[in-house]
Amino acid sequence: MSVERSGVVTFKGGPMTLVGPELSVGATATGATLIGAGLAPVNPLEAGAGKTKLFIFVPSVDTSVCSLEGKKFSDASQAFGDDVAVFLVSADLPFAQGRWCQAEDVKNLTMLSDYREMGLAKSWGLYLKELGLYARAVYVVDKNDTVTYAEIVSEVAAEPDYAAAVAAVQAA
Structure with a gap:
């Protein structure tokens, strides 16, 4: 039986x-295991081993707020350097994620899809039961896979606290 949380x-x-x-x-x-470009299986903790990891969770890159958020984090991440892995995760198919990256000229985010099982969404408590999508959230995970920053945005249609997330990446 899975845990369900209301009021968040x-x-x-x-x-x-x-x-x-x-x-x-x-x-x-x-x-x-999520799905990356070319339908390749990717475990982001393994792919980002030894690095600080920024996880950006969005309902769908095909929405205006999610698109804006992805672009803002893409811009911010240009200053992070090679010791930070940045993952944008959604339930969008990898093909849609790829089209979004091309349309928005985003090349520095690793796009990952959880469309098959929503396994990461459920294990991190980010699965929106009513929509079948991710809640909007940002996490920073350090080199030892310890969560150092967590923000679940209280209104799914609102943007996250970019400055706090970037500061958490820099501090990790």
Whole structure:
């Protein structure tokens, strides 16, 4: 039986249910196999081993807020250097993610899809039961896979705190 949490997020003011336990600062991040470019399986914790990892979770890159968020984090991540891995995760098919990257000229984010099982969404407590999508969230995971920053945006249609997330990456 999975954990369900209410009262954490809304979508356009309506209450949503998050499925899965909350992943808090100080916890060890758990991995899952997601789908990357070319339908290749990718475990982001393994792909980013030895690096600080910035996880950007969005409902869909085909929405204006998600697109804007992806572009803002893409711009910010240009200053991070090679010791930071940046992953944008959604339930979009990898083909849609690739089209979005091409249309927005985004080349420095590793796009990952959880469309098959939503396994990472459920294990990190970010699965929106009513929508079948990710909640909007940002996590920073250090080189030892410990969560050092976590923000689940309370209104799915709102943007995250970019400055806090970037500061957390720089501090990790």
